[in-house]
Amino acid sequence: MSDIQDIKLSNAQIAWRAAQDIEDGAYVNLGIGFPEMVARFQPEGRQAIFHTENGVLDFGKAPEKGEEDWDCINAGKKAITIKPGTAFFHHADSFAMVRGGHLDVAILGAYEVAQSGDLANWSTGKGGVPAVGGAMDLVHGAKRVAVLTDHVTKTGGPKLVEACTLPLTGVGCVTRVYTSLAVVDIEDGHFVLREKIPAISLDELQAVTGARLHLDGAVGELIAPEELA
Amino acid sequence: MSDIQDIKLSNAQIAWRAAQDIEDGAYVNLGIGFPEMVARFQPEGRQAIFHTENGVLDFGKAPEKGEEDWDCINAGKKAITIKPGTAFFHHADSFAMVRGGHLDVAILGAYEVAQSGDLANWSTGKGGVPAVGGAMDLVHGAKRVAVLTDHVTKTGGPKLVEACTLPLTGVGCVTRVYTSLAVVDIEDGHFVLREKIPAISLDELQAVTGARLHLDGAVGELIAPEELA
Amino acid sequence: MDKRLSTLAEAVSRIPDGATVMIGGFGGSGAPVELIHALIDHGARGLTVVNNNAGNGHVGLAALIEQGRVDKLICSFPRSADPQVFTEAYLAGKIQLELVPQGTLAERIRAGGAGIPAFYTPTGFGTDLAEGKPVEEFDGRSYVRERWLKADFALIKAELADSHGNLTYRMAARNFNPLMAMAAETTIVQATRIVELGGIDPEQVVTPGIFVSHVVEVADAAQEEMLNRAEAVYP
Amino acid sequence: MDKRLSTLAEAVSRIPDGATVMIGGFGGSGAPVELIHALIDHGARGLTVVNNNAGNGHVGLAALIEQGRVDKLICSFPRSADPQVFTEAYLAGKIQLELVPQGTLAERIRAGGAGIPAFYTPTGFGTDLAEGKPVEEFDGRSYVRERWLKADFALIKAELADSHGNLTYRMAARNFNPLMAMAAETTIVQATRIVELGGIDPEQVVTPGIFVSHVVEVADAAQEEMLNRAEAVYP
Numbered sequence: 016m017s018d019i020q021d022i023k024l025s026n027a028q029i030a031w032r033a034a035q036d037i038e039d040g041a042y043v044n045l046g047i048g049f050p051e052m053v054a055r056f057q058p059e060g061r062q063a064i065f066h067t068e069n070g071v072l073d074f075g076k077a078p079e080k081g082e083e084d085w086d087c088i089n090a091g092k093k094a095i096t097i098k099p100g101t102a103f104f105h106h107a108d109s110f111a112m113v114r115g116g117h118l119d120v121a122i123l124g125a126y127e128v129a130q131s132g133d134l135a136n137w138s139t140g141k142g143g144v145p146a147v148g149g150a151m152d153l154v155h156g157a158k159r160v161a162v163l164t165d166h167v168t169k170t171g172g173p174k175l176v177e178a179c180t181l182p183l184t185g186v187g188c189v190t191r192v193y194t195s196l197a198v199v200d201i202e203d204g205h206f207v208l209r210e211k212i213p214a215i216s217l218d219e220l221q222a223v224t225g226a227r228l229h230l231d232g233a234v235g236e237l238i239a240p241e242e243l244a
Numbered sequence: 245m246s247d248i249q250d251i252k253l254s255n256a257q258i259a260w261r262a263a264q265d266i267e268d269g270a271y272v273n274l275g276i277g278f279p280e281m282v283a284r285f286q287p288e289g290r291q292a293i294f295h296t297e298n299g300v301l302d303f304g305k306a307p308e309k310g311e312e313d314w315d316c317i318n319a320g321k322k323a324i325t326i327k328p329g330t331a332f333f334h335h336a337d338s339f340a341m342v343r344g345g346h347l348d349v350a351i352l353g354a355y356e357v358a359q360s361g362d363l364a365n366w367s368t369g370k371g372g373v374p375a376v377g378g379a380m381d382l383v384h385g386a387k388r389v390a391v392l393t394d395h396v397t398k399t400g401g402p403k404l405v406e407a408c409t410l411p412l413t414g415v416g417c418v419t420r421v422y423t424s425l426a427v428v429d430i431e432d433g434h435f436v437l438r439e440k441i442p443a444i445s446l447d448e449l450q451a452v453t454g455a456r457l458h459l460d461g462a463v464g465e466l467i468a469p470e471e472l473a
Numbered sequence: 474m475d476k477r478l479s480t481l482a483e484a485v486s487r488i489p490d491g492a493t494v495m496i497g498g499f500g501g502s503g504a505p506v507e508l509i510h511a512l513i514d515h516g517a518r519g520l521t522v523v524n525n526n527a528g529n530g531h532v533g534l535a536a537l538i539e540q541g542r543v544d545k546l547i548c549s550f551p552r553s554a555d556p557q558v559f560t561e562a563y564l565a566g567k568i569q570l571e572l573v574p575q576g577t578l579a580e581r582i583r584a585g586g587a588g589i590p591a592f593y594t595p596t597g598f599g600t601d602l603a604e605g606k607p608v609e610e611f612d613g614r615s616y617v618r619e620r621w622l623k624a625d626f627a628l629i630k631a632e633l634a635d636s637h638g639n640l641t642y643r644m645a646a647r648n649f650n651p652l653m654a655m656a657a658e659t660t661i662v663q664a665t666r667i668v669e670l671g672g673i674d675p676e677q678v679v680t681p682g683i684f685v686s687h688v689v690e691v692a693d694a695a696q697e698e699m700l701n702r703a704e705a706v707y708p
Numbered sequence: 709m710d711k712r713l714s715t716l717a718e719a720v721s722r723i724p725d726g727a728t729v730m731i732g733g734f735g736g737s738g739a740p741v742e743l744i745h746a747l748i749d750h751g752a753r754g755l756t757v758v759n760n761n762a763g764n765g766h767v768g769l770a771a772l773i774e775q776g777r778v779d780k781l782i783c784s785f786p787r788s789a790d791p792q793v794f795t796e797a798y799l800a801g802k803i804q805l806e807l808v809p810q811g812t813l814a815e816r817i818r819a820g821g822a823g824i825p826a827f828y829t830p831t832g833f834g835t836d837l838a839e840g841k842p843v844e845e846f847d848g849r850s851y852v853r854e855r856w857l858k859a860d861f862a863l864i865k866a867e868l869a870d871s872h873g874n875l876t877y878r879m880a881a882r883n884f885n886p887l888m889a890m891a892a893e894t895t896i897v898q899a900t901r902i903v904e905l906g907g908i909d910p911e912q913v914v915t916p917g918i919f920v921s922h923v924v925e926v927a928d929a930a931q932e933e934m935l936n937r938a939e940a941v942y943p
Contacts (some may be wrong), residue, residue, distance in 0.1 A: 341918055
């Protein structure tokens with residue numbers, strides 16, 4: 016097997032793949048950091064509406080440097096802009112949208128995802144200052160909760176596991192994982208492999224996955240635009 | 245004893261008396277019907293702010309006939325007007341004001357008030373179509389819940405009673421009753437007589453009251469403007 | 474991503490028999506009269522309707538009841554100037570009534586929209602309307618546990634709307650409308666004016682479009698009160 | 709019935725040691741920096757502070773913590789670009805932290821303002837942050853029971869205010885401000901502009917005056933983000 020570092024998808028490519036599953040008109044919340052990249056890759060002809068926890072729906076792109084209005088920020092405290100259709104609201108209304116099942120998709124990062132759909136993404140359990148933000152609300156609110164993640168940890172350990180060892184963000188909440196090597200669904204307590212990059216074999220993929228990958232029909236080829244590599 | 249019908253205060257006089265206890269700047273909800281009259285008698289130099297359940301705070305007086313805007317009504321579905329300071333809001337915010345203890349005073353009518361502070365004012369228990377509106381919310385929300393009522397029923401029976409016989413609106417919620425004959429506080433499960441009209445003796449008042457009237461210091465004279473009789 | 478529809482008939486066409494339908498308004502203010510009439514024309518029966526009242530005269534919700542389409546009404550105040558239609562149906566045993574205190578009704582709907590399955594309220598404690606509901610004490614005071622209220626459809630009257638479903642409301646016609654818009658699977662709005670996207674100041678949006686499924690412009694919307702003063706009857 | 713005060717010092721003068729103080733804002737947006745600085749000058753200690761974050765740099769909430777005035781912080785995200793002040797105090801055991809999921813924090817504050825002593829939420833179920841909290845199943849799904857959150861004082865940043873305390877907010881600076889305004893015994897507002905009564909359209913009021921105790925105009929309010937970029941330190 017080739018070194019995973021050489022064949023794996025870039026974060027941008029993972030985000031691109033996740034973006035392909037977002038339907039036209041979907042209401043979407045993207046987690047702070049890496050998941051935010053998904054917004055860049057909306058397929059032609061589709062328009063997603065983005066929600067940010069601090070009370071903005073349908074915001075515009077980042078302003079030019081020096082043009083920031085710091086009353087107009089996203090959950091990551093980065094400056095955003097308004098555009099036709101933007102709405103502001105308070106935090107209780109914002110999380111009514113989240114908790115009330117009004118978001119179509121929430122896309123988050125992960126430390127670990129278990130085959131049960133359990134997610135751990137808020138605490139490394141190592142002390143320091145804990146911080147949770149809106150992650151625990153998002154994972155039990157959106158109609159579909161997806162995770163973007165490298166397939167393995169920096170030290171090569173599995174992030175898709177039988178059971179999470181880190182503090183949980185939510186129980187049984189994730190239904191799809193987009194990794195640097197594969198697209199994996201979570202169904203009935205199992206990982207079901209949907210797509211993998213051509214450069215890795217099934218056995219190799221299983222070897223870097225911490226729980227059994229089930230098959231359900233053909234495994235698609237996960238091919239992302241090369242220019243995003 | 246003179247006939248109570250001859251000596252008792254008019255509804256306007258009862259409302260006038262209740263208005264004297266409303267402090268400057270108080271937020272007040274007045275029940276539909278008779279309690280609404282309280283708004284007419286705000287003492288000189290004091291300004292109460294009126295709340296109506298359907299989402300208006302600090303509204304103005306009734307419009308001229310023919311000038312009504314039926315999108316601008318009160319809880320009694322009567323047309324009102326806006327004035328400088330008016331705010332509109334939705335029903336959940338309106339009852340957050342009520343239930344959250346933000347109203348200083350709620351003034352309601354009554355079928356019966358018990359010495360425990362229990363109030364019955366929504367159902368005669370006789371069948372027909374039951375309707376409750378916002379009364380049950382108001383009696384557990386406002387900082388002070390007062391009742392305006394004739395001292396006795398149309399057939400001469402007591403309305404201030406040991407225990408309510410009609411379906412309750414709220415338990416232990418009323419703290420002051422303004423009647424056509426007296427002002428009565430409810431303290432520690434007792435009626436405490438604060439004021440009575442001069443034309444009735446203590447014994448006569450007790451005779452038309454369904455539970456013992458306690459005394460706590462001097463009983464004031466309840467004298468309302470004659471022009472309101 | 475354009476939520477505009479051109480006809481009320483199209484907007485209500487997927488409401489099936491037996492649906493739970495929230496209808497905005499408090500008395501006549503904010504009542505989506507034209508949407509209700511379109512629902513009558515559509516013909517769905519066996520409905521459970523959530524509204525603060527029970528209709529007035531022979532238009533709007535009263536007409537829907539008069540046409541025998543409503544099996545159950547969840548409301549706080551089924552009395553009004555002329556609630557004859559509901560009163561007769563109720564006394565004849567033709568319609569069920571779930572009576573809910575007004576603030577509890579509003580909060581149950583808001584809870585439905587906000588994903589809160591149950592909450593505690595002091596309202597109704599010790600009364601007939603709390604019968605059978607769990608009671609709990611917090612900090613020495615007793616509270617009743619109430620459940621969320623959701624619906625399959627909500628019929629909403631707004632003032633301004635844009636193609637994404639952002640809404641404003643006129644004066645006290647706001648009342649239950651923004652709450653019901655949150656609590657239904659499908660939220661159908663009649664707006665007095667549909668403006669271009671960006672035509673509503675983002676700070677002035679009352680109902681963000683995420684809560685709205687369909688928007689229809691009804692420029693000359695009737696006031697229920699005016700219809701009743703004219704003794705209108707629908708259909 | 710005029711809620712205007714002329715100085716911030718007067719506005720915060722009655723905040724005692726040991727008070728629970730909600731402070732609006734999400735990061736720097738909507739943070740009432742001048743009110744917090746007035747609170748520092750006032751000198752109250754042993755405070756419990758409710759805020760989404762834990763301050764940034766050496767101004768506003770970070771400065772309040774740096775001055776040793778905060779015993780306990782209730783927040784969802786005590787990390788930021790420069791949370792050094794809180795981090796040091798926390799790791800040194802000088803400040804307690806109650807970590808609450810952001811939506812639960814918002815809902816607990818709203819519940820405090822709305823008279824709802826407890827509610828159920830799916831958020832946090834099965835996690836460390838729900839430890840010790842009652843769990844209940846509704847319709848086959850598990851929920852955690854959360855309690856309301858109230859405060860003695862709330863410090864709020866608004867855009868427009870009138871003398872009755874009706875408020876609007878600027879863009880995303882709204883965030884927790886309208887909720888905290890509801891949940892405190894005494895709500896103190898710094899507004900960028902105080903307009904005459906009637907100067908705010910009744911339909912555009914976000915926080916009705918009933919939730920507001922005092923209003924002070926701070927026309928040239930600082931943006932916490934700009935202060936931190938200038939490496940400002942308070943006092």
